[in-house]
Amino acid sequence: MxxxxxxxxxxxxxxxxxxxxxxxxxxxxxxxxxxxxxxxxxxxxxxxxxxxxxxxxxxxxxxxxxxxxxxxxxxxxxxxxxxxxxxxxxxxxxxxxxxxxxxxxxxxxxxxxxxxxxxxxxxxxxxxxxxxxxxxxxxxxxxxxxxxxxxxxxxxxxxxxxxxxxxxxxxxxxxxxxxxxxxxxxxxxxxxxxxxxxxxxxxxxxxxxxxxxxxxxxxxxxxxxxxxxxxxxxxxxxxxxxxxxxxxxxxxxxxxxxxxxxxxxxxxxxxxxxxxxxxxxxxxxxxxxxxxxxxxxxxxxxxxxxRFRIEIEGRGDAQRIIRLHVLHLLQTVSPNTAELDVGVPARGLHGEAYRGHVFWDELFVFPLLNLRVPDLTRALLRYRYRRLPEARQAARAAGHEGAMFPWQSGSDGREESQRLHLNPRSGRWLSDPSWRQHHIGIAVAYNVWHYYQATADREFLTHYGAQMLVEIARFWASVASYDRDRGRYVIRGVMGPDEFHTGYPGAEDSGIDNNAYTNVMAVWVILRALDALASLPEQPRRHLTETVGLLPEELSRWRDISRTMYVPFHDDGVISQFDGYDTLRELDWDHYRARYGNIRRLDRILEAEGDDVNRYKASKQADVLMLFYLLSADELAPLFHHLGYSFDAGIIPRNIDYYLARTSHGSSLSAVVHAWVLARAHRERAVEFFLRALEADIADIQGGTTAEGIHLAALAGSVDLLQRCFSGLETRGNQLLLNPYWPESLGTLELSVRYREHPLVLRISGHQVQVAAGHGMHRPMRISCRSETAVLHPGSTLEFPSGDSRIDRPSPRDTATPPQPP
CATH class of the missing domain: 2.70.98.40 (Glycoside hydrolase, family 65, N-terminal domain)
Structure with a gap:
């Protein structure tokens, strides 16, 4: 500013x-x-x-x-x-x-x-x-x-x-x-x-x-x-x-x-x-x-x-920026959007960057909508559902089954990713293999499931959501192949959220193998598809399986994949970003920072020098850390155990430290993700990244990109750091869960949410959590805060201890176990 x-x-x-x-x-x-x-x-x-x-x-x-x-x-x-x-x-x-x-x-x-x-x-x-x-x-x-x-x-x-x-x-x-x-x-x-x-x-x-x-x-x-x-x-x-x-x-x-x-x-x-x-x-x-x-x-x-009231007492400048971010979110998607056949454009309706395309940004936007205007989330998910036939056709054309959603989507759901992109630093037009980011389907599935968890909208799940989950799971099961040497399923030739690595040295456009984020989340999608099928009444389930031709032997293969998907690790137990990541060269980060100052777009710098970022252990946004962003340790531990890997408390901070040292933060989302994953073990460092996320657009920290359109996911993600990360708010298992580690430096948070039609006001400080329910005819609901569970009645307030007495005690997220190769 x-x-x-x-x-x-x-x-x-x-x-x-x-x-x-x-x-x-x-x-x-x-x-x-x-x-x-x-x-x-x-x-x-x-x-x-x-x-x-x-x-x-x-x-x-x-x-x-x-x-x-x-x-x-x-x-x-x-x-x-x-x-x-x-x-x-x-x-x-x-x-x-x-x-x-x-x-x-x-x-x-x-x-x-x-x-x-x-x-x-x-x-x-x-x-x-x-x-x-x-x-x-x-x-x-x-x-x-x-x-x-x-x-x-x-x-x-x-x-x-x-x-x-x-x-x-x-x-x-x-x-x-x-x-x-x-x-x-x-x-x-x-x-x-x-x-x-x-x-x-x-x-x-x-x-x-x-x-x-x-x-x-x-x-x-x-x-x-x-x-x-x-x-x-x-x-x-x-x-x-x-x-x-x-x-x-x-x-x-x-x-x-x-x-x-x-x-x-x-x-x-x-x-x-x-x-x-x-x-x-x-x-x-x-x-x-x-x-x-x-x-x-x-x-x-x-x-x-x-509905979108989010107040931070005592942090005036941060409060104004939070309101600016909510404003721009609602100027892009609002109740006026619900009647339109549109998705969530990555750069809002504010400019022409990314050509107004729809990426995975809804992954960061929907958590704010789910707890305030869920009907809008439902309408925006229908944009994906209407393009399910196109996603099926794309999968068939690529020799796969199920639905392969495009990394960039526009009017009709075909792949809109550019095949050439200009490096403005070198002036050269380069091939662009971004279409290999098939993890977009994981984001669609994640959004479907979490909308259902927040709303219990069984009608949506029955008529739309379960079918999307099944077809995305079917795609990942089709892409996975059995590696006899490993005795596990593998996924080859993809790109993860870290867009720096498009392939291996000498084959830069061919994708990478066994991207850890993709493999783990593909299993998560398969398990959620099975959960969705199990939750449907018999007749709708039979109708769905007959409509899409889902046979018992296919479900059996899904279950086998969900138990034996391969996840790569380094020798020290750190999750490897993908197969072969540990053999890449270390980058002289100090040299490039001293020479160029801003090295967020390290890929462009290296290409202009005649080099290639694919040769180095360098990330635009470390996608291993996206696992800890999307899934709490309470979810990751049983998932890794289901795969036959162990998981203990050391793995999360060890991975954070490893990849943080090798990240250029070239993505506007990087600060959001790093603030999230640091929130439990390094709270004040998390606050630093949170404040950096707030500055992303208002200070244009990427050097001219905001003028081309705001970064909608980063704006929404920064607000969600308050709503879900520092508060530890989750909607999982038919229950509202709170696991707060609220930084005292941020003062006191007060926000309004709606959980399954229950209007709630949450007030969180470093010492206490209050949950107040609005008056009405709603049924009482169960609220859990760490190890305590209580029933909240309409018009009443619950109070839980939040804070400092528990700071040094391991939380459920921290007591999970590090993955080790079998």
């Missing part, structure tokens, strides 16, 4: 105008509602080095092809839609206002985190010595997802004259935000029509040039002095792909004149509409003005914050 940032816990504030900071500010000042979002670009700006107007609607993709490095590549992208906030002004036929050329006297921009309203205040003096104050506001309605609102108030401090506004809908936009994509095709929209539904309104309709999705925006622009609507002189502006009005009014010294703009947005993927242009034109006159729409918008946000 820039110097002088407001310390108000509900405001993100920037003082002074800094063109070099604008790309970051634009991403962090995005306003949205889960249906669409608009970057915080200045309304008068066009795309250039400092500014990038961008509006993105969930699920609006388009596919283009480009010839690069002698190859034809195809990329599907989330489309930059017409710039609806476009507004500027001028005085007495002078130049149109431009923040980059104005003689600024004051400049302040702030985002209201409570209600997602972006405000910009300026004072400037022009070349004729006239002083003008300007206030601009905008929001995207959380109440009515198709409405966007902006206004601009201009005050003539020491002059009188003619004030002319320009307000347009600008459809002449392209996808050009990400510099390393500049050589790839980026023109996705073609104009359809521009009309004038009534005297104060215009309508612009465009269409994506491959996917054929129509997008319509209608804008009503009016001019006001106080509560008086002015009869401004109005001139229609029509250019290719752009339409709007120039409006002129007289203004006297000391007066304020305000331009108000209300916009409706509809797309061809909306439900219950005739067609986008008709709906945009039909709804616009039904909407009130700025103040009317603001009431519904703020009420909707107040209701959301009631």
């Amino acid at each position: 820039s110097e002088g940032a407001d310390m108000d816990q509900w405001t993100l504030c920037y003082e002074g105008y800094a063109p070099d900071d604008e790309p970051l500010r634009e991403a962090l000042c995005t306003v949205g509602n889960g249906y669409l979002a608009t970057r915080g670009a200045a309304p008068e700006a066009s795309a250039d080095a400092a500014h990038y107007p961008g509006t993105y609607a969930a699920g609006i993709y388009n596919r283009l092809t480009t010839t690069v490095a002698g190859q034809t590549v195809e990329n599907e992208s989330l489309v930059n839609l017409p710039h609806w906030p476009a507004m500027t002004f001028r005085i007495d036929d002078g130049p149109w206002f431009d923040v980059d050329t104005a003689g600024l006297l004051e400049y302040r921009q702030y985002l209201d985190l409570r209600h997602a309203i972006l405000t910009r205040r300026m004072r400037f003096r022009d070349t004729r010595g006239r002083t003008t104050a300007v206030t601009q506001r905008r929001f995207v309605s959380m109440d009515f997802e198709h409405a966007c609102v902006a206004d601009m108030a201009v005050t003539a401090e020491d002059w009188s004259g003619r004030l002319e506004f320009r307000s347009t809908l600008d459809g002449a936009v392209r996808n050009t935000l990400v510099t390393r994509y500049q050589d790839l095709a980026g023109t996705h929209l073609e104009p359809v029509r521009a009309t004038r539904p009534c005297d104060d309104s215009v309508l612009l309709e465009v269409q994506t040039n491959q996917s054929g999705i129509r997008v319509a925006m209608a804008a009503r622009t009016t001019v006001w002095r106080g509560r008086e609507r002015l009869s401004a002189r109005r001139r229609l502006l029509e250019e290719p792909g752009r339409t709007g009005y120039d409006l002129a009014a007289d203004i006297a010294s000391g007066q304020t004149v305000r331009l108000e703009k209300v916009v409706t947005v509809f797309t061809g993927r909306d439900r219950a509409i005739s067609e986008p242009a008709a709906e945009a034109a039909r709804w616009l006159p039904r909407l009130g003005g700025y103040d009317d729409l603001l009431k519904g918008h703020t009420t909707a946000w107040d209701h959301l914050w009631d």
